[in-house]
Amino acid sequence: xxxxxxxxxxxxxxxxxxxxxxxxxxxxxxxxxxxxxxxxxxxxxxxxxxxxxxxxxxxxxxxxxxxxxxxxxxxxxxxxxxxxxxxxxxxxxxxxxxxxxxxxxxxxxxxxxxxxxxxxxxxxxxxxxxxxxxxxxxxxxxxxxxxxxxxxxxxxxxxxxxxxxxxxxxxxxxxxxxxxxxxxxxxxxxxxxxxxxxxxxxxxxxxxxxxxxxxxxxxxxxxxxxxxxxxxxxxxxxxxxxxxxxxxxxxxxxxxxxxxxxxxxxxxxxxxxxxxxxxxxxxxxxxxxxxxxxxxxxxxxxxxxxxxxxxxxxxxxxxxxxxxxxxxxxxxxxxxxxxxxxxxxxxxxxxxxxxxxxxxxxxxxxxxxxxxxxxxxxxxxxxxxxxxxxxxxxxxxxxxxxxxxxxxxxxxxxxxxxxxxxxxxxxxxxxxxxxxxxxxxxxx
Amino acid sequence: xxxxxxxxxxxxxxxxxxxxxxxxxxxxxxxxxxxxxxxxxxxxxxxxxxxxxxxxxxxxxxxxxxxxxxxxxxxxxxxxxxxxxxxxxxxxxxxxxxxxxxxxxxxxxxxxxxxxxxxxxxxxxxxxxxxxxxxxxxxxxxxxxxxxxxxxxxxxxxxxxxxxxxxxxxxxxxxxxxxxxxxxxxxxxxxxxxxxxxxxxxxxxxxxxxxxxxxxxxxxxxxxxxxxxxxxxxxxxxxxxxxxxxxxxxxxxxxxxxxxxxxxxxxxxxxxxxxxxxxxxxxxxxxxxxxxxxxxxxxxxxxxxxxxxxxxxxxxxxxxxxxxxxxxxxxxxxxxxxxxxxxxxxxxxxxxxxxxxxxxxxxxxxxxxxxxxxxxxxxxxxxxxxxxxxxxxxxxxxxxxxxxxxxxxxxxxxxxxxxxxxxxxxxxxxxxxxxxxxx
Numbered sequence: 099x100x101x102x103x104x105x106x107x108x109x110x111x112x113x114x115x116x117x118x119x120x121x122x123x124x125x126x127x128x129x130x131x132x133x134x135x136x137x138x139x140x141x142x143x144x145x146x147x148x149x150x151x152x153x154x155x156x157x158x159x160x161x162x163x164x165x166x167x168x169x170x171x172x173x174x175x176x177x178x179x180x181x182x183x184x185x186x187x188x189x190x191x192x193x194x195x196x197x198x199x200x201x202x203x204x205x206x207x208x209x210x211x212x213x214x215x216x217x218x219x220x221x222x223x224x225x226x227x228x229x230x231x232x233x234x235x236x237x238x239x240x241x242x243x244x245x246x247x248x249x250x251x252x253x254x255x256x257x258x259x260x261x262x263x264x265x266x267x268x269x270x271x272x273x274x275x276x277x278x279x280x281x282x283x284x285x286x287x288x289x290x291x292x293x294x295x296x297x298x299x300x301x302x303x304x305x306x307x308x309x310x311x312x313x314x315x316x317x318x319x320x321x322x323x324x325x326x327x328x329x330x331x332x333x334x335x336x337x338x339x340x341x342x343x344x345x346x347x348x349x350x351x352x353x354x355x356x357x358x359x360x361x362x363x364x365x366x367x368x369x370x371x372x373x374x375x376x377x378x379x380x381x382x383x384x385x386x387x388x389x390x391x392x393x394x395x396x397x398x399x400x401x402x403x404x405x406x407x408x409x410x411x412x413x414x415x416x417x418x419x420x421x422x423x424x425x426x427x428x429x430x431x432x433x434x435x436x437x438x439x440x441x442x443x444x445x446x447x448x449x450x451x452x453x454x455x456x457x458x459x460x461x462x463x464x465x466x467x468x469x470x471x472x473x474x475x476x477x478x479x480x481x482x483x484x485x486x487x488x489x490x491x492x493x494x495x496x497x498x499x500x501x502x503x504x505x506x507x508x509x510x511x512x513x514x515x516x517x518x519x520x521x522x523x524x525x526x527x528x529x530x531x532x533x534x535x536x537x538x539x540x541x542x
Numbered sequence: 543x544x545x546x547x548x549x550x551x552x553x554x555x556x557x558x559x560x561x562x563x564x565x566x567x568x569x570x571x572x573x574x575x576x577x578x579x580x581x582x583x584x585x586x587x588x589x590x591x592x593x594x595x596x597x598x599x600x601x602x603x604x605x606x607x608x609x610x611x612x613x614x615x616x617x618x619x620x621x622x623x624x625x626x627x628x629x630x631x632x633x634x635x636x637x638x639x640x641x642x643x644x645x646x647x648x649x650x651x652x653x654x655x656x657x658x659x660x661x662x663x664x665x666x667x668x669x670x671x672x673x674x675x676x677x678x679x680x681x682x683x684x685x686x687x688x689x690x691x692x693x694x695x696x697x698x699x700x701x702x703x704x705x706x707x708x709x710x711x712x713x714x715x716x717x718x719x720x721x722x723x724x725x726x727x728x729x730x731x732x733x734x735x736x737x738x739x740x741x742x743x744x745x746x747x748x749x750x751x752x753x754x755x756x757x758x759x760x761x762x763x764x765x766x767x768x769x770x771x772x773x774x775x776x777x778x779x780x781x782x783x784x785x786x787x788x789x790x791x792x793x794x795x796x797x798x799x800x801x802x803x804x805x806x807x808x809x810x811x812x813x814x815x816x817x818x819x820x821x822x823x824x825x826x827x828x829x830x831x832x833x834x835x836x837x838x839x840x841x842x843x844x845x846x847x848x849x850x851x852x853x854x855x856x857x858x859x860x861x862x863x864x865x866x867x868x869x870x871x872x873x874x875x876x877x878x879x880x881x882x883x884x885x886x887x888x889x890x891x892x893x894x895x896x897x898x899x900x901x902x903x904x905x906x907x908x909x910x911x912x913x914x915x916x917x918x919x920x921x922x923x924x925x926x927x928x929x930x931x932x933x934x935x936x937x938x939x940x941x942x943x944x945x946x947x948x949x950x951x952x953x954x955x956x957x958x959x960x961x962x963x964x965x966x967x968x969x970x971x972x973x974x975x976x977x978x979x980x981x
Contacts, residue, residue, distance in 0.1 A: 193907010242845030249800035473636030
């Protein structure tokens with residue numbers, strides 16, 4: 099099987115299999131409300147230190163799209179005690195790597211470094227939680243950098259532009275319809291005031307999660323966390339995370355995106371779908387299986403129907419991102435063979451979905467997926483940073499430690515009928531967007 | 543871009559202020575194969591990394607893409623299992639196999655639970671020794687390859703790489719995509735794939751690393767079980783390339799908002815006594831992270847790009863020194879000018895003592911961070927074997943970094959960096975840039 103690069107941007111959203119290694123995980127909360135997760139593993143003398151803020155692009159004010167990500171860049175500039183760029187330079191001088199990333203529901207900063215440098219990392223990371231000092235020049239230069247980042251990730255990539263249009267059509271009233279990196283015209287107007295306003299509201303210990311993984315005993319992590327993060331006062335004015343909600347979606351949406359740079363046309367269908375909610379993850383668990391059963395590789399239902407039983411598709415997949423604060427999406431994609439039209443590909447996809455609802459779930463396939471989930475809990479012990487990332491992502495998207503730890507058992511309990519029931523609910527064409535990515539039409 | 547960085551990581555072990563606990567042992571099999579092993583029984587699984595030297599550059603004349611397609615088919619039916627039966631069997635064991643092809647090697651990355659070792663090895667043996675190459679699987683995977691070829695033709699990064707490869711490698715296989723062309727792939731037959739398999743998967747070019755819950759005795763038996771049935775020899779290795787990159791600019795017009803540039807000139811071999819000095823030099827000039835001169839000048843100070851990097855690319859048959867940057871069409875010329883200036887400045891002056899010290903502490907400190915899991919350690923060990931490095935290399939590697947002096951960096955910078963010799967390939971609609979006229 100050959101992986102298609104055209105889809106790399108989509109596959110980045112694949113949820114993967116769940117991970118919990120209970121015995122290695124310690125969680126607690128500092129007095130100022132900062133949540134802490136420690137995943138201990140002494141097989142290598144390395145730690146990963148991360149701070150996750152419950153603030154992402156979906157928390158931005160109207161008209162300032164991209165400011166969460168812009169601020170992420172600006173946090174590498176000066177503070178009261180650090181020169182611009184000094185934090186990264188210090189990490190590098192200590193043989194470490196640092197970076198940061200922004201999503202809809204969170205912004206996270208991390209360093210990976212020798213375990214005995216953890217205290218230095220905490221000193222610097224806690225400093226920039228409250229003490230950044232920006233100049234106008236920082237704003238102008240770094241704004242150019244994020245615009246080039248958008249050029250690189252999105253403007254130069256028709257598949258990414260197509261994805262933006264699908265999200266915008268999917269969400270009628272929710273901020274998930276706006277790209278994380280921002281719309282270009284709004285990015286161009288982002289200024290110091292926008293960045294600092296976002297910082298003042300959201301960057302505080304009671305809105306943050308500290309996640310440390312690797313060669314550190316939890317008691318030591320706690321001592322350092324209290325010393326550096328524990329002394330920062332909570333923000334009493336931290337707003338509740340209330341977002342606009344989706345109204346009932348009553349109209350099927352269709353869009354066609356044409357671009358001369360498209361080499362490989364394809365069909366993508368997005369359905370509005372429930373996410374993992376605190377204490378209520380069962381439907382999301384069923385949808386996680388549904389995506390795997392329909393589009394998880396050579397043995398999946400769509401691959402069978404569209405690549406083996408018929409020769410409609412070069413590639414097909416289903417993906418579902420369950421970790422999300424608000425309503426998420428369930429996606430299907432079919433890349434047709436050159437002699438197959440997008441209409442034929444879409445029709446074949448819908449016929450396969452209809453047949454799946456009749457055939458039901460293959461119990462053997464379900465058993466194999468469950469076996470892999472159990473095995474993955476063994477493999478995951480080889481990569482504690484991945485476990486740490488799962489906690490950071492889940493906690494910043496509204497889930498609790500208990501939810502994360504209950505997830506494997508919830509998956510284990512999912513039945514074939516649960517999956518079909520979830521499929522019946524999610525495949526509501528009125529809550530869907532169907533997009534065709536096409537080449538520019540050639541006119542004489 | 544990341545692809546190149548990763549390959550460098552694998553090739554060089556490093557060791558640092560912190561010492562990674564990596565106790566490598568050499569294991570021989572009855573049939574004469576050698577593997578490197580790190581035993582670690584703390585988690586009940588094994589990571590196995592196998593590489594066959596030669597890779598896609600062994601494509602027969604007129605059969606470009608055969609080895610890539612063959613590699614894609616190894617997991618699409620083997621022994622008495624068709625593609626779906628093989629995939630179901632793999633899933634039922636919670637085993638994963640990765641088959642990957644590059645210019646210089648075919649790699650196999652396997653991961654299996656201890657309790658499923660025997661059955662997993664049976665599957666892998668079937669994939670390596672008795673792949674079926676069923677016609678329906680060939681046609682299916684061929685369509686995937688053709689789709690990739692068409693996508694690459696409209697991807698500015700791929701266009702830039704391909705164009706630069708032609709400038710650098712002339713008529714060597716390195717100059718063309720290992721995917722092949724639409725024409726060459728369309729014409730491939732089942733016999734071509736069988737021949738490709740025979741050319742690449744041979745015992746005289748195999749490198750093996752294993753990490754995890756397995757003893758030397760078990761590994762020794764496993765090696766013969768997996769490989770004894772493969773032919774003793776395969777196709778002859780390609781000849782070395784005489785890299786002769788002409789200086790200049792090649793603009794490839796492409797209607798897109800951001801221009802993508804790849805630049806470079808001849809590089810330096812890993813056997814060269816100055817290789818570590820060059821590595822330290824590059825760390826200062828354009829190595830990864832935010833600290834390099836190029837990142838500082840092009841991104842941090844001027845906001846001309848999201849990322850700019852340079853990297854030594856030592857391949858089996860050629861050594862080049864490459865860089866990449868992308869900027870909006872009206873700013874790429876400015877970015878290139880800054881890069882040329884930095885190249886010239888480093889060639890003339892070398893680096894400062896502070897920069898050298900910082901690069902050393904980074905490189906030595908970052909080394910143990912690479913040994914972060916059974917799979918990564920297995921890959922590092924195979925990379926070391928392919929380079930002919932000694933088994934105790936990891937413990938000595940940082941000494942080589944530490945030994946680099948300021949004077950040596952200055953000398954090597956003057957010898958290696960050739961600001962006038964740089965060739966820039968720019969894909970996009972770059973304002974103020976034109977292709978250098980051909981001589």
